[in-house]
Structure formats: structure tokens, C-alpha cells
Amino acid sequence: MSVSQPYVSVRGMSFSRGDRLIYNNMDVDFPRGKVTAIMGPSGTGKTTLLRLIGGQLLPDSGSIMVDGHNVPDLSRKDLFDLRRKKMGMLFQTGALFTDLNVFDNVAFPLRVHTDLPESMIRDLVLMKLEAVGLRGARHLSPAELSGGMARRVALARSIAMDPEIIMYDEPFTGLDPISMGMIVKLIRGLNEALGLTSLLVSHDVEESCAIADYLCLLSDGRVIGFGTPEELMNEGNDEVRQFLRGEPDGPVPFHYPADDYRADILAGVN
Amino acid sequence: MLAKLMDKIQAVGRTGTSVIEAIGRGTLLLKNSLLWGGPGSAGFHDLLKQIYSVGVRSLIIIVVAGFFVGMVLGLQGYNILIDFGSEAALGTMVSLTLLRELGPVVTALLFAGRAGSALTAEIGLMKATEQLSAMEMMGVDPFKRVITPRLWAGIISMPILALLFSTVGIWGGAFVAVDMLGIDDGAYWGNMQASVEFYEDVVVTWIAVYQGYDSVPTSEGIGKATTQTVVISSLAVLGLDFVLTAVMLGGV
Numbered sequence: 001m002s003v004s005q006p007y008v009s010v011r012g013m014s015f016s017r018g019d020r021l022i023y024n025n026m027d028v029d030f031p032r033g034k035v036t037a038i039m040g041p042s043g044t045g046k047t048t049l050l051r052l053i054g055g056q057l058l059p060d061s062g063s064i065m066v067d068g069h070n071v072p073d074l075s076r077k078d079l080f081d082l083r084r085k086k087m088g089m090l091f092q093t094g095a096l097f098t099d100l101n102v103f104d105n106v107a108f109p110l111r112v113h114t115d116l117p118e119s120m121i122r123d124l125v126l127m128k129l130e131a132v133g134l135r136g137a138r139h140l141s142p143a144e145l146s147g148g149m150a151r152r153v154a155l156a157r158s159i160a161m162d163p164e165i166i167m168y169d170e171p172f173t174g175l176d177p178i179s180m181g182m183i184v185k186l187i188r189g190l191n192e193a194l195g196l197t198s199l200l201v202s203h204d205v206e207e208s209c210a211i212a213d214y215l216c217l218l219s220d221g222r223v224i225g226f227g228t229p230e231e232l233m234n235e236g237n238d239e240v241r242q243f244l245r246g247e248p249d250g251p252v253p254f255h256y257p258a259d260d261y262r263a264d265i266l267a268g269v270n
Numbered sequence: 271m272l273a274k275l276m277d278k279i280q281a282v283g284r285t286g287t288s289v290i291e292a293i294g295r296g297t298l299l300l301k302n303s304l305l306w307g308g309p310g311s312a313g314f315h316d317l318l319k320q321i322y323s324v325g326v327r328s329l330i331i332i333v334v335a336g337f338f339v340g341m342v343l344g345l346q347g348y349n350i351l352i353d354f355g356s357e358a359a360l361g362t363m364v365s366l367t368l369l370r371e372l373g374p375v376v377t378a379l380l381f382a383g384r385a386g387s388a389l390t391a392e393i394g395l396m397k398a399t400e401q402l403s404a405m406e407m408m409g410v411d412p413f414k415r416v417i418t419p420r421l422w423a424g425i426i427s428m429p430i431l432a433l434l435f436s437t438v439g440i441w442g443g444a445f446v447a448v449d450m451l452g453i454d455d456g457a458y459w460g461n462m463q464a465s466v467e468f469y470e471d472v473v474v475t476w477i478a479v480y481q482g483y484d485s486v487p488t489s490e491g492i493g494k495a496t497t498q499t500v501v502i503s504s505l506a507v508l509g510l511d512f513v514l515t516a517v518m519l520g521g522v
Binding site: 054056080081082083084085087088089091092093095096097098108109112113154157158161 | 395396399400401403404406407408409410411415
């Protein structure tokens with residue numbers, strides 16, 4: 001696999017939930033070693049895309065290649081092997097195990113997947129915790145952590161097995177400015193230090209533009225814009241610009257589709 | 271009118287298929303978690319922890335309930351048997367009733383209320399807070415780590431609890447009969463036989479973990495799943511009890 005090849009490559013992928021078509025024959029590539037922010041209005045299925053890449057959902061058709069492996073075709077065992085060796089995911093809530101303390105949460109994947117002696121696990125866990133600045137919080141239980149701290153612990157846990165790709169699900173939601181700044185710094189820093197491929201799902205235009213090498217804008221199950229933040233800001237189509245600038249009306253209408261207003265009101269009178 | 275009727279019929283059909291689907295998913299869950307891992311799939315320590323939380327924590331309710339049920343049986347039985355002059359058979363009656371019927375059934379019902387609902391809520395919460403997803407994304411199979419040890423903990427601890435319930439119940443009966451009503455010691459402790467029903471125990475734990483795993487991952491969903499666990503488990507226990515009793519006594 002050469003460096004120039006995309007790390008994740010989606011081809012002709014369709015996915016529907018119930019009767020609703022979420023993705024229709026979508027093609028998209030996520031470049032290796034870069035931070036790509038996946039953005040788009042609520043309900044476009046951004047998180048769904050992460051779950052499809054992680055193999056937690058199966059597409060109706062099409063392929064999702066992660067570093068040369070077609071995720072939907074993998075057997076359960078191969079899928080778990082792929083996740084263990086290559087993938088990390090940071091969930092919106094952090095998803096820390098509530099019955100384990102901070103140290104044991106980070107040690108969990110190491111203990112399950114490796115036969116390392118406890119002294120080495122201790123060193124590794126402390127290194128990961130130091131990277132997110134929470135080495136001193138190792139004895140706390142998840143209930144004692146603030147939202148931002150929980151997310152940093154979860155980040156330490158998701159890099160415990162040294163993945164090649166990390167997927168961040170809404171990492172900025174509900175954080176105070178300081179915690180937000182920390183997470184932004186960590187995402188950028190880890191990407192550079194570990195040579196990771198990072199996928200980031202977010203609504204926050206400002207933060208995403210600040211750390212992402214590329215933006216991928218989704219709407220109605222298709223990619224409406226892909227490029228560097230500057231490219232999209234300046235050259236994107238109307239829909240892209242409306243989203244990035246947060247304009248209330250435009251190609252995405254303010255009004256939910258409805259009958260003619262006048263006729264609708266008068267219908268009540270008659 | 272016709273359309274409404276058709277809607278009703280369709281609703282019945284939909285419920286039917288979704289029930290059958292749920293049974294199918296539940297069976298797969300049972301198969302996967304029992305075939306893929308023995309009791310120690312998540313480590314012996316974890317199994318002990320689960321046995322503690324499902325088994326040991328249910329001890330008090332089981333023991334206290336057993337004692338009271340035994341005492342009531344002793345009193346009731348004495349009042350009936352004395353009319354026939356056969357109060358010497360009281361011990362046999364109490365012990366047989368407890369071991370064959372009340373012990374396993376009441377234990378299973380109490381277990382469904384105490385441990386089953388807690389299991390469902392715990393697993394449901396793990397699902398709602400994405401802990402199960404996080405585990406999957408770490409390459410750790412939640413079946414093996416979460417479901418299997420809890421199933422085994424239930425399977426291991428329920429028969430013991432049922433036996434304890436019956437034992438304490440028999441003591442409760444003895445307390446009333448021998449100490450309070452003055453029945454002969456030797457007559458009470460006469461001929462007692464044992465036969466324990468395992469199946470109900472498996473069913474309760476199975477329903478509990480399945481409901482948790484299959485719950486809608488919201489607070490509302492967890493509440494609903496917890497109620498479902500108690501309702502479905504209780505009905506399943508009583509239904510299964512009839513079938514097993516019929517088979518055991520060979521009457522049907």
C-alpha cells in the first residue's frame with residue numbers, strides 16, 4: 001500500500017434505515033495520515049458513516065475499504081481483528097466502563113488483547129494518560145470526571161493499542177471552551193505524533209476548520225463538497241457555503257416542505 | 271371500516287412477526303454466548319464478581335422469603351392435616367411442596383424481580399452509554415465479555431439459591447411445627463426427597479440479559495426493558511413450571 005492511497009475508500013455504498021435511504025450510491029475517499037472532518041446537517045448520517053466504516057452497521061450494497069480490507073465482507077472474527085489492530089473510536093459520551101477506574105479503563109484493551117506483564121501495562125497506561133494530561137487522575141472513577149476529562153480518558157483508551165485510524169464522534173459537543181481547546185490540541189497533536197488517519201464528525205465549523213486538513217460535507221446522503229477548508233469556503237457551491245457560514249435560509253430551506261401558506265390558512269376558515 | 275379492520279389484522283401480524291423475530295434473536299444470543307465461551311470467558315475473577323452481584327446480593331430476599339413461606343406452609347398444613355389426624359406427615363408435605371414446586375418457582379420469581387431487572391438495567395445502560403459499542407470497536411466481543419459471564423453467573427447461582435430457599439423454608443416449617451405446634455421432631459424430619467428444577471433458572475437469566483442487550487438505548491427503553499424482563503420472566507417461569515411439573519409427575 002503506497003502512502004498516496006486513501007486509507008478509507010467508500011465505493012457505490014448505499015445504506016437505508018427502515019424505508020429511509022440514508023446513503024445512495026456514495027463514493028468518498030479519506031486520505032491517509034490526514035485529519036478529515038465529516039460535516040453536515042443533523043440527521044444526514046455522519047455518525048452512521050463512522051459506524052459503517054467500523055463495521056457496526058452493514059451497508060445494503062457497495063464496498064468500504066479500510067486499508068485494503070473490505071469491511072462488509074469480513075467475517076466476525078476478521079472484523080474484530082481489524083478493529084483491534086487498526087481502529088480506534090472516540091464516542092460522544094466517552095463510553096468509559098463505569099465499573100472500572102481511569103487506569104483500568106485505559107488498561108482494559110491491553111489486558112484483553114495482550115499477554116504483557118502487569119508492570120509493562122502500567123508503564124503503557126501511564127504513558128497514554130500522560131499524553132492526554134491525566135496521569136494524576138488515574139485513581140478516579142468515571143463518575144468523578146468532568147465531560148472533557150472523560151473524553152480525554154476515552155481518547156487515551158482508544159490509542160492504547162496504537163491504532164492506525166481514529167474516528168471521533170462529535171468530540172466537541174457539550175464542552176466548555178478550555179476542554180474544547182484541549183481536545184482540539186490533542187486531536188491535531190496525536191495525528192502528527194502517531195501518524196494517524198483521523199476522521200472527525202462534527203457540527204462545529206470553526207473548530208473543524210482549525211484542525212482539519214480536509215472537510216467532507218454531506219447532505220441528503222451524498223458528498224456535496226470535499227476539499228481543504230479554504231477551498232470550500234471560497235469555491236464551494238451555494239449549499240456548501242450556506243452550511244459553513246451558518247446562514248438560516250438558502251439551498252437548504254428554512255421551511256419544511258408544506259402546502260401553500262395562504263391556502264392552508266384559508267382552509268381552516270372554510 | 272374495512273380499512274380499520276385490516277389495520278387491526280395487520281397489527282396482529284406485525285406483533286406476531288416481531289415476537290418471533292425477538293425469539294430468534296434471543297436464541298442466537300443464547301447460542302453465541304454459551305457456545306463461544308465457558309463460564310470463564312472473561313476471566314475467573316469476573317465470573318466471581320457476577321456471581322456476587324446476581325447471587326450473593328439476592329441471598330437476603332431469598333432467605334427471608336423462604337423462611338416465611340416455610341412458616342406459612344407449616345401453619346396451613348398443620349391446620350389441614352390435623353383434621354385427618356395425619357399431622358405427622360407435615361414435614362414431608364412442607365419439604366415436598368418446597369422442593370418440587372414452591373422453592374424453584376418462588377426463587378425464580380424473586381430472582382426475576384431482584385437480579386433479572388438489575389441485569390437488564392445494567393446491560394441496557396451499558397448499551398445506552400455506548401459502552402458495548404466501545405467494546406466492539408476495541409475488538410472485544412461484548413458477548414464474551416458481558417453476556418456470557420452474566421448468563422453463567424445466573425445459571426450457577428440460581429439452583430443454589432433455590433436449594434437455599436427450600437432449606438430455609440423447611441426450617442421455617444420446622445420452627446412452626448416442632449417448636450410452636452409441638453409436632454414430633456422425628457416425624458417432621460422423616461422422609462424428604464430432593465429434585466431441583468434447573469430450567470427455570472436458565473430461562474430467567476437468559477430473558478434478563480437478552481432484554482438488556484436488545485433494549486432501545488434510551489432511558490425510556492431501559493425502563494421498558496426492565497419491566498418486560500420481570501413480566502416475561504415471571505410468565506415464562508410459571509408456564510414452564512406447569513410443563514415441567516406435568517412431565518415430572520407424569521400426569522399429562
